[in-house]
Amino acid sequence: MLPADLHEKAKNFLDEQNYAAYTPGDHEMWGMLFKKQMEILKTRACQEYLDGLEALNLNEERIPDYEEINAILAEKTGWEVVVVRGFISPDLFFEFLANKKFPATAWIRKPEEMEYLEEPDIFHDVFGHVPLLSNPIFADYMEAFGKGGMKAVKLNALDQIQRLYWFTVEFGLINTPNGIKIYGAGILSSSGESIYSVDSAIPHRLSLDLERVMRTTYRIDEFQKTYFVIDSFEQLFDMTKPDFTPLYKKVAPLSTVHW
Numbered sequence: 001m002l003p004a005d006l007h008e009k010a011k012n013f014l015d016e017q018n019y020a021a022y023t024p025g026d027h028e029m030w031g032m033l034f035k036k037q038m039e040i041l042k043t044r045a046c047q048e049y050l051d052g053l054e055a056l057n058l059n060e061e062r063i064p065d066y067e068e069i070n071a072i073l074a075e076k077t078g079w080e081v082v083v084v085r086g087f088i089s090p091d092l093f094f095e096f097l098a099n100k101k102f103p104a105t106a107w108i109r110k111p112e113e114m115e116y117l118e119e120p121d122i123f124h125d126v127f128g129h130v131p132l133l134s135n136p137i138f139a140d141y142m143e144a145f146g147k148g149g150m151k152a153v154k155l156n157a158l159d160q161i162q163r164l165y166w167f168t169v170e171f172g173l174i175n176t177p178n179g180i181k182i183y184g185a186g187i188l189s190s191s192g193e194s195i196y197s198v199d200s201a202i203p204h205r206l207s208l209d210l211e212r213v214m215r216t217t218y219r220i221d222e223f224q225k226t227y228f229v230i231d232s233f234e235q236l237f238d239m240t241k242p243d244f245t246p247l248y249k250k251v252a253p254l255s256t257v258h259w
């Protein structure tokens with residue numbers, strides 16, 4: 001349940017899952033995507049993510065039911081998935097996160113959209129994002145992100161905070177004793193990029209550097225030229241804890257790196 005004031009502000013974007021309306025073809029699409037990704041991700045995704053998939057009982061049999069997911073998330077971290085129609089405005093999006101609500105779509109792509117989507121669907125939102133919301137440290141990061149995002153909007157630093165979201169939550173990589181692994185949802189839900197981001201010699205893989213991230217523009221229609229790598233979710237959380245106000249002031253007049 002959203003707090004009443006947030007519900008009021010968001011009501012034009014809210015939707016319901018309507019689970020019974022999914023067709024056998026929809027469930028099959030989910031199953032195909034799930035199987036293909038699991039094959040790729042079992043050696044490439046970080047362990048925290050794989051643990052989350054298991055904790056949430058996500059499987060190839062059928063599209064997940066948000067009621068079941070929410071019952072598990074409530075117990076693990078207090079997060080809740082809230083169904084929305086599509087993109088919501090950035091300030092509303094951050095306010096959702098600050099309240100431990102993850103806005104997610106309920107529709108699933110058609111066969112001709114297997115590889116690339118203009119807008120997120122349930123495979124991106126649930127398979128990509130939701131598993132890590134069952135991890136306490138990552139869940140705290142997302143909540144802090146929501147609060148920080150609301151603050152960034154007020155400070156006119158929307159570009160900077162969106163770049164941080166992009167290069168961590170969507171396209172982040174993490175160093176482990178078994179090599180570099182994926183934690184970003186944009187990668188996890190893309191078969192091409194989940195192989196490319198870990199295996200290819202082409203992209204840069206740099207240690208996460210907040211100033212550099214905030215100065216780096218991104219493309220939404222091709223694989224990333226640069227990935228930023230964290231050492232642990234604790235490190236990510238600690239690094240982003242300080243007040244960003246001075247950092248926003250510092251980077252605002254500096255040039256951006258265009259990729």
Ligand code: PHE
Pocket residue numbers: 141144145147148149151152164240241242243244245
């Ligand atoms: N520490 C940030 C600030 O003061 C907030 C934030 C935390 C932003 C975590 C992103 C992620 O603005």
Ligand code: FE
Pocket residue numbers: 120124125129170185186
């Ligand atoms: Fe996403």
